[in-house]
Amino acid sequence: MSIELGKLTIGGVREGLKSRAFSAEELASEALRSAGEQNATTNAYLTFCPELALEAARRVDQAIAAGENPGPLAGVPIAVKDVIVTEGLRTTCGSRLLEHYIPPYSATAIHRLEGAGGVIIGKTNCDEFAMGSSNENSAFGPVHNPVAPDRVPGGSSGGSAAAVASGTVVAALGSDTGGSVRQPASFCGVVGVTPTYGRVSRYGLVAYASSLDHIAPFARNVKDAALLLEAIAGRDPRDSTSADAPVPDYAAALDGKVKGKRIGLPREYFQSLASETGDLIMTAVDVLKRLGCEPVEISLPATDYAIATYYIIATAEASSNLARFDGVRYTTRSEKAESLISMYRNTRGEGFGAECKRRIMLGTYVLSAGYYDAYYLKAQKVRHLIAQDFAKAFETVDAIVTPVSPFPAFKIGEKVDDPLAMYLSDIYTITGSLAGIPCMSVPAGVTADGLPVGMQILTRHFDESGMFRLAHAYEQAA
Amino acid sequence: MSSAIAAPPDLIAKYEPVIGLEVHVQLATNTKIFCGCATSFGAPPNTNVCPVCLGLPGALPVLNRRAVEMAIKAGLALNCTVNRRSQFARKNYFYPDLPKGYQISQYDLPVAEHGWVEVEVGGVKKRIGITRVHMEDDAGKSIHDGFRDSDKYTYVDLNRSGTPLIEIVTEPDIRSSDEAYAFLTELKQILQYQECSTCDMEKGHLRCDANVSVRLKGAEKFGTKAEVKNVNSFRFVKLALDYEIERQVAVVDGGGRILQETRLFNPDTGETVGMRSKESAHDYRYFPEPDLVPLRISEEWMDEIRQDMPELPQARRARYMADFGLREYDAGVLTATRATSDFFEAVSKAAGDPRAAANWVMGDLMGALKAENKEIAESPVSAQNLGELIALIGKGEISGKLAKEIFAKMLSTGEAPRAIMEREGLKQISDSGALEKIVDQVIASNPKQLEQYRGGKTTVLAFFVGQVMKATRGQANPAAVNELLKAKLG
Numbered sequence: 001m002s003i004e005l006g007k008l009t010i011g012g013v014r015e016g017l018k019s020r021a022f023s024a025e026e027l028a029s030e031a032l033r034s035a036g037e038q039n040a041t042t043n044a045y046l047t048f049c050p051e052l053a054l055e056a057a058r059r060v061d062q063a064i065a066a067g068e069n070p071g072p073l074a075g076v077p078i079a080v081k082d083v084i085v086t087e088g089l090r091t092t093c094g095s096r097l098l099e100h101y102i103p104p105y106s107a108t109a110i111h112r113l114e115g116a117g118g119v120i121i122g123k124t125n126c127d128e129f130a131m132g133s134s135n136e137n138s139a140f141g142p143v144h145n146p147v148a149p150d151r152v153p154g155g156s157s158g159g160s161a162a163a164v165a166s167g168t169v170v171a172a173l174g175s176d177t178g179g180s181v182r183q184p185a186s187f188c189g190v191v192g193v194t195p196t197y198g199r200v201s202r203y204g205l206v207a208y209a210s211s212l213d214h215i216a217p218f219a220r221n222v223k224d225a226a227l228l229l230e231a232i233a234g235r236d237p238r239d240s241t242s243a244d245a246p247v248p249d250y251a252a253a254l255d256g257k258v259k260g261k262r263i264g265l266p267r268e269y270f271q272s273l274a275s276e277t278g279d280l281i282m283t284a285v286d287v288l289k290r291l292g293c294e295p296v297e298i299s300l301p302a303t304d305y306a307i308a309t310y311y312i313i314a315t316a317e318a319s320s321n322l323a324r325f326d327g328v329r330y331t332t333r334s335e336k337a338e339s340l341i342s343m344y345r346n347t348r349g350e351g352f353g354a355e356c357k358r359r360i361m362l363g364t365y366v367l368s369a370g371y372y373d374a375y376y377l378k379a380q381k382v383r384h385l386i387a388q389d390f391a392k393a394f395e396t397v398d399a400i401v402t403p404v405s406p407f408p409a410f411k412i413g414e415k416v417d418d419p420l421a422m423y424l425s426d427i428y429t430i431t432g433s434l435a436g437i438p439c440m441s442v443p444a445g446v447t448a449d450g451l452p453v454g455m456q457i458l459t460r461h462f463d464e465s466g467m468f469r470l471a472h473a474y475e476q477a478a
Numbered sequence: 479m480s481s482a483i484a485a486p487p488d489l490i491a492k493y494e495p496v497i498g499l500e501v502h503v504q505l506a507t508n509t510k511i512f513c514g515c516a517t518s519f520g521a522p523p524n525t526n527v528c529p530v531c532l533g534l535p536g537a538l539p540v541l542n543r544r545a546v547e548m549a550i551k552a553g554l555a556l557n558c559t560v561n562r563r564s565q566f567a568r569k570n571y572f573y574p575d576l577p578k579g580y581q582i583s584q585y586d587l588p589v590a591e592h593g594w595v596e597v598e599v600g601g602v603k604k605r606i607g608i609t610r611v612h613m614e615d616d617a618g619k620s621i622h623d624g625f626r627d628s629d630k631y632t633y634v635d636l637n638r639s640g641t642p643l644i645e646i647v648t649e650p651d652i653r654s655s656d657e658a659y660a661f662l663t664e665l666k667q668i669l670q671y672q673e674c675s676t677c678d679m680e681k682g683h684l685r686c687d688a689n690v691s692v693r694l695k696g697a698e699k700f701g702t703k704a705e706v707k708n709v710n711s712f713r714f715v716k717l718a719l720d721y722e723i724e725r726q727v728a729v730v731d732g733g734g735r736i737l738q739e740t741r742l743f744n745p746d747t748g749e750t751v752g753m754r755s756k757e758s759a760h761d762y763r764y765f766p767e768p769d770l771v772p773l774r775i776s777e778e779w780m781d782e783i784r785q786d787m788p789e790l791p792q793a794r795r796a797r798y799m800a801d802f803g804l805r806e807y808d809a810g811v812l813t814a815t816r817a818t819s820d821f822f823e824a825v826s827k828a829a830g831d832p833r834a835a836a837n838w839v840m841g842d843l844m845g846a847l848k849a850e851n852k853e854i855a856e857s858p859v860s861a862q863n864l865g866e867l868i869a870l871i872g873k874g875e876i877s878g879k880l881a882k883e884i885f886a887k888m889l890s891t892g893e894a895p896r897a898i899m900e901r902e903g904l905k906q907i908s909d910s911g912a913l914e915k916i917v918d919q920v921i922a923s924n925p926k927q928l929e930q931y932r933g934g935k936t937t938v939l940a941f942f943v944g945q946v947m948k949a950t951r952g953q954a955n956p957a958a959v960n961e962l963l964k965a966k967l968g
Contacts, residue, residue, distance in 0.1 A: 298728075316765060319570075329533075340632075344572055376765055
């Protein structure tokens with residue numbers, strides 16, 4: 001038996017199991033072996049769970065043997081970003097503070113994944129509490145991009161992107177707050193999907209910025225990403241912000257019918273774009289044109305304010321969300337805890353990395369008495385304007401196409417000393433996050449150096465089907 | 479009680495206290511405000527908990543519909559405007575028994591605001607304004623002693639974490655400790671009537687903080703206020719306020735300055751002691767809770783809630799006086815709690831005589847319950863049975879005296895009056911044939927008194943009535959006995 005894990009799709013797994021080319025247990029073993037081996041190079045995984053994985057795989061094999069339906073993701077090896085809680089399985093959030101934290105419950109998305117027959121093989125590395133764009137903010141070391149190991153995989157879901165790109169799993173879950181799935185997908189050459197806000201329950205996703213956080217899938221192609229999203233999407237009574245909207249059959253939308261679709265190209269996004277990335281995106285737009293789509297220049301005038309708006313809202317929420325890591329309960333407590341105050345200070349001072357501290361301080365500042373109106377309240381108003389920009393654009397176009405990042409994967413260490421430059425690189429992904437609309441990164445070729453570049457597709461609220469249709473048609477034609 | 483500082487009454491009289499109250503009330507839901515854990519009191523530490531109320535990473539709050547309904551009822555009962563759209567907000571601060579690092583409360587959009595409560599002090603009626611009613615979750619409990627290593631550690635019990643509370647904030651309309659006491663009494667009564675809360679202060683279901691300042695009478699500007707905390711009974715509220723008013727008058731009159739601070743009331747000394755300066759107080763960094771959508775209350779929902787609300791105590795008192803002809807004092811006693819009032823109304827309905835029902839409930843029943851230290855809810859005599867007993871008197875089937883005997887038996891057995899009467903053969907003898915015989919016997923065996931009566935001394939009639947009652951063990955119908963005697967003696 002030989003399993004070409006790096007080329008397997010969800011459909012491929014289904015066929016392999018059906019034809020008895022391999023069992024789910026064999027597939028899980030191979031994924032664990034391959035992930036363990038590659039981890040020496042990528043550092044994509046923080047924790048493996050061989051017992052849980054093999055047990056889940058055996059359940060799939062038993063179901064198949066008994067002639068039962070093993071579920072739409074039966075036997076599919078999946079990696080999960082370490083900000084999504086898993087019962088009995090260490091969940092660190094890439095932080096020293098949770099180095100030994102074993103949650104007593106699982107996220108709703110994990111329950112749905114397991115219910116669909118998915119096999120979780122391990123938890124992936126990420127920027128601490130999902131704060132970062134390069135995965136260099138992990139307390140457990142950076143992740144290396146499988147395409148170019150001296151480069152970053154993007155962040156914050158760098159581990160999940162690398163796990164899929166290196167072929168150790170068929171798909172992965174990440175989380176996206178301002179681009180944390182789309183940007184690493186772009187850097188690693190895989191598909192990354194941020195659904196509509198509320199489409200997937202956040203219950204069990206350790207919060208960074210609650211009004212922007214999403215659990216979001218990675219896969220090697222559009223169809224797999226659609227299948228994975230479908231498995232985890234839908235209303236969850238445990239998340240008040242989850243949407244009570246029916247989940248369509250996403251795979252059924254992959255019919256290639258994109259002729260006549262109007263594609264908006266926002267002027268503001270292409271003005272200052274570095275040449276190579278810009279060229280690749282324009283080439284992708286040409287492919288869409290050949291498919292019968294009609295590119296239209298549009299304007300999203302509030303774009304200039306997006307970075308400031310995002311970093312006010314996200315840090316404000318983060319400063320509050322991260323307050324619970326205080327050393328009182330599950331957080332690793334500082335040895336230097338002489339009094340209550342010293343326990344708080346030393347636990348948080350020693351435990352949080354520089355980027356978390358920076359964002360906690362920013363967020364604390366913008367919520368402070370006397371500053372709230374000037375920063376947080378104003379940012380909420382601008383967020384509304386950004387959402388209106390999109391709503392207006394979608395009156396005339398069916399989808400919007402942009403780059404994911406101004407540049408491809410950069411070298412590890414290249415930008416760590418310039419947080420502002422790092423923040424600015426989120427410009428293309430942040431607007432969609434603020435508007436809460438579906439957006440995804442689909443591979444759009446590589447640079448002369450062989451570095452992947454992703455194209456971002458954005459559609460109306462809850463029109464994931466339209467987004468997948470366009471992405472899939474492009475993927476097939478490119 | 480000792481008092482280091484003192485201001486004589488005539489000096490205090492020159493000043494006017496300005497008081498506003500903040501009252502935290504635990505809502506009487508079975509489950510917590512943002513999760514399904516039980517709110518029961520006295521469970522072993524950290525057993526009524528789940529990822530949500532433990533504040534575990536990734537857990538999210540889901541609002542308890544019953545808690546919202548109770549908060550709305552409270553708002554309506556306090557004459558507030560209920561906001562059709564309100565919003566939860568995070569109040570951020572660090573404390574070991576606050577597991578999320580923030581409390582989920584309401585800030586600029588509370589569930590209800592702009593209400594009032596009418597109180598009466600010294601025969602004068604007055605409205606105390608309600609600024610707002612907002613919902614929030616309670617924190618856990620820090621336990622500082624009782625453990626082997628309590629000198630080094632504090633223990634935390636999170637059973638209480640996530641218990642639903644409303645905070646009721648008054649306008650600075652209160653001008654004396656008596657008004658504060660009257661307000662709290664009225665507030666407690668209203669909330670108990672609505673079954674929003676048991677308001678059990680011993681269990682911490684009602685907690686009160688007071689903002690106090692003083693100013694010279696006639697002055698327009700408020701003085702600097704101090705916040706008095708830790709007052710956990712109505713009596714202590716009065717004591718704490720009296721102390722604080724006297725303290726502030728002494729300071730201000732002596733040319734001193736009141737510090738804006740939080741002061742703790744010490745029930746052992748009756749004094750308030752400065753705790754921390756408000757100037758260095760927390761900045762709570764309120765912002766809208768992103769994990770909860772804004773709370774929208776539809777008209778349909780409001781209607782449902784309104785229909786489910788009982789009449790308020792004030793309205794009941796007015797009705798008892800107007801419709802039943804009860805005195806104000808009696809109406810007050812009978813409406814003191816919803817349980818008493820509901821019991822009285824049930825008795826009254828079964829008796830068909832509200833005034834007699836009022837006398838029996840306030841007199842015999844309450845006296846008997848008080849003697850056994852029982853609440854009306856624990857009354858061995860049901861309202862229906864007491865009403866029937868009163869109806870039997872009304873119909874002339876039993877005498878008042880016999881009724882008391884039966885009532886005593888009802889108290890010990892809980893039986894219906896007729897059941898007791900049948901079993902014990904206690905029946906009023908109204909049958910004139912049977913009575914006549916007894917009357918004849920009594921007259922025959924008391925010739926001396928008969929002579930006196932016939933000689934014009936009609937007061938001897940009472941003697942004969944007594945003898946007949948004695949002979950019938952009180953079962954004779956006194957009216958019938960009177961008539962018969964008059965006829966026979968005459």
